[in-house]
Amino acid sequence: MARIAVIGAGMGAMATAARLATAGHRVTVYERTASHGGSVGGFSREGFGFDTGPGLLHLPAVWRDFFVKTGKEPLERSVTLTQVDPSSRHVFADGTAVSLPNASRGGVVSALDAALGAGSGERWGEFLGRARVAWERSRRPLLEEPQPATGSPSHEDPYPALRRGLLRRGARTLGEAGERELGDPRLAALLASYATVYGLDPRTAPASAAVLPYMEQTFGSWYVAGGIRALADAVHARCLARGVRFVFDCAVTGVETRDGRAVGLTTAGGAVEADAVVSGAPVPSLYEEQIVGWERQDEWPHWQSRVRTGRVTVLLALRGPRPGDTAHRTVVHADGTAGEWDAVTAGRVARRPTVTVLRPDDPLLRPDDAHEAVTLTATVPAVPAAGTSWAEAGDGVADLMVAAAERAVPGLRGRILWREVRTPDDVAAATGSPAVPPPALAGAAGALLPAANTSPLPGLYFAGGWAHPGGGLAHAGMSGALVSGLIVEGSGFRGSQ
Template structure:
C-alpha cells in the first residue's frame, strides 16, 4: 500500500484520488481553498443557487464509469442526472431562431432545415459524419490512453475535410474551424453555430484545427445532461465517494513545494512548514506553477508537449428574477454575436468584445430558486483572461455586465422588469477562487495543428510526480478531467507500462 498525496481537489484530482484509494493506496488531498470542487463552485444568496463553473455535463459515461469502479452505488443513485431537451436554442443576429433536439441526429437535421432552409440540415449532418470519423480516429489515443512519447503523430488533423479548388487550381484541405464553416457549411449561421462550440470551449475558431469538429459531435451524439441542484452536486457526490473510500482531505492547506529524494518525488511541504512524505504525488493544477515547487525546474522534459499560451476565461452574470419560469422555456439558449470574428479576436488578443456570444442558462430546477414565483438565470461569455484585461476595473465590469444583459434580451425579453439583483463573476474572481493564472479555463486537447492543442503529459520528468485535471492530458472540460483521473490512477497502479482502459 503506497502513500499518495494529491495537490488540489478539482474533479480530475478527486477522480484520481477515488480510483487510487479503491486500488488499496492511502490517499491524502491537500487543497489551498476552503472547499472541494475546483471550478465546480456554487454561489448562493436569498434562496437562489448558481453554478460558478460548467452548467452542463457532456459524455456522462466518464462519471458513470468512475462511480461504478469506485463503489457499489452508480452515479444515478448519487445525483439526479437528467437529459436537457432541447439541448440548446440558438438565436442569430438576423432573427433566425432554432432549437436543436438532444442526442437525435435526424431531429437536428429537420430542425435546421425548417429554420435555415432546405439543405442546411443535410450539410450539418454531412459535417457530423466527418466529425464522427475524426472522433473514431482519435478517441482512444487522445482520450483513453496516456500521451504517447511520439505524440507528434497526433499533430496531423484527423478531420477528413472536403477538397476545395482555388483559382490557381490547387487542391487545399480545410485546416481550421473557421475554414470548415466558410467552405463546407456555406451558410453563415451554420458557420456561427460551429464556431460557437469552439469558442465556448476556449478555442479560437480562426486557428483551432478542424479536429475541433469532435466537440459538437460529442455533444450532439452523447447528449447534454443537467444535475438537479446544479453541477456542484456532481462535485459533492465525488467528494463523498472519496470520503467513503477513506481519502483524507485537508482544506486551507497550501502546498508550496514537492520534496524529492533519490531523484523522485517524495512528498510535499505545506506553507506552515509541515512536510508530508509520499510515494507518489499527483498535481491537480496548472503545471506551470510547478517550476516554483520543484527546485525551479520544469515538470516536462525537452521534446515533451509544453503548456501553451494562457487561454481565455469566463465572464458570468447571475440574475435573480421575480416571477416564475415560463412554461416551455429552453434550458440553454445561445445568443450569437453579430461579429464572431471580432469576438474571437478580442478574447485571444487580450481585449474585451463589444458584443460577445451569450449563453443563457434557465434550469427548470426548484433547488435553484426560493420558490416558484422566482427564477435563477445565468449568463456566460468567453472573454480574455485577467491581466491583458483588468477585470478588477469596476466600471469596466459593470459596463460589460450591462452589455451582456442587453444582449440576452432576445432570450429573456422581460429581464429588466423582473430583475431583483445581479452578481458578477469575472476571470479575476476565478483566479482568486481557483488559483488558475488569469482565471483562464483550459480547453480540451485536440489532434492536428502540429500538436499545438495537446496538453502536457500526465507523467513528468520527475519520477513519482504526475499531473491530473484540465491542465494536463487530455485537457479541460468535466469529461476530460475525469478521464485524466483515470489515466493518472492507471499510471500509479500499473506504472509506465499502463496503456489505458480496455
C-alpha cells in the same frame, strides 16, 4: 499499500484519489482553499442557487464508470441526472432561432431545415459525418490512452476536410470548415460557437475541433439536479467513503525530491512524505512558482499553450416565474465571429458578444416558483487591454451580456432583483488559473495537447484540466482513470480496453 499525496481537490484530482483509495492506497488531498470541486463551484444567496463553473454534463458515461469502479453503485444513486431537451436553442445575429433536440441527429437535421431552409440540415449532417471520422481517428490516443511524457504523435489533424478550389486545399481551421463546407453564415456561426464556449478562436482552432459538436450532439447534454456542483459534492463524498483524507486551507509550497524522484510535499504545516505525488493544480503554476524546482525551463514538461481567454459569468436573481416552454440553454450569437474575436485578441469584449443563457427548471435553485435563477456566460480575454482591469471592466461587460441576453429573455433587465459578476480574476483567485484549458485536440502542431499524466520527474503525476486529456468535466474524470492506472499498474498501463 502506498502513500499518495494529492495537490488540489478539483474534479480530476478527486477522481484519481478515490480510485487509488479503492485500490488500497492511503491517499491524502491537500487543498489551498476551504472547499473541494475546483472550477466546479456554486453560489447561493436568498434562496437562489447557481453553478459558477460548467452548467451541463456531457459524456456522463465517464462518471458512471467512476462511481461503479469506486463503489459498485450507479451514478444515479448519488445524483439525479436528466437529459436536457432541447439540447440548446440558438438565436442568430439576424434574429433567426432554432432549437436543437438532444442526441438526435435526424431531429437536428429536421430542425435546421425548418429554421434555416431546405438543405441546411443535410449540410450539417454531412459535416457531422466527417466529424465522426475525426472522432474515431483521435478518440483512443487523445482520450483513452496515456501520452508519453516526452511528446505525442497526435499532431496531425484527423478531420477529413472537403478539398475545393483551384489548389484543392481542405480547411485547416474550424472557421474555414464552417465557411467552406456549410454554405450558410448561420451554420458557420453555430459551428464557431462550439469552439468559442471553450475559449478557442475558431479562426485558429484546428479543424479537428469538429469533434466538439460531434460529441455533444451524439452523446447528449445532461443536467444534475441542484446544479453541477452537486456532482462535485457526490465525488467528494465518494472519496470520503473510500477513506481519502482531505486537508483544506493548506497550500502546497513545494514538491520534495530525493535521488531525482518525488518523495513528498512541503506545506505550511511542514513536510509530508509520500511514495507518489499527484497534482491537480495548473501545470504551469507548479514550475513558474517553483513548487517543482527545475534549473532550466527546457526541462519543464510540455503543456497546452497558455490560456489567453477566460469567462465572465453573471448570476441573475429574477422576479417572475420561468415560462414552461423555456429552453434550458440558449446561445445568443454575436454579430460576427471575426469581429468578436478581433475584440478578444485586442483585450476587449465585442459590444454584442456570444452569450450562453442557462435557465434550469430546478426548484432547488430558486426560492419559489415566482422567481427564476439565470446564469449568463461569455468568453473574454483573460487579461483585459492595457490600462484597464477586470475590477474596472467587469460590470460594463456584464451590462453588455445582459443586453445581448434580452434577445433570449424578453424584458430581462426589468426582472433583475440582483446580480453577481465573476470575472477571470475571480476564477484565478479560486482555482489558480483564469480558465480551464479546452479538451485535447489533434492538429495545431500539438499546441492543444496538454501535459502527459506522467511528469519528467519520476513519482510526480498530473491530473485535471491541465493534464491529458485536457479540460472539461468528462475529461477530468478520464484523467483520474489514467493517473490511477499508471500508479497501480505501472508503465505497462495502456489505458481502458
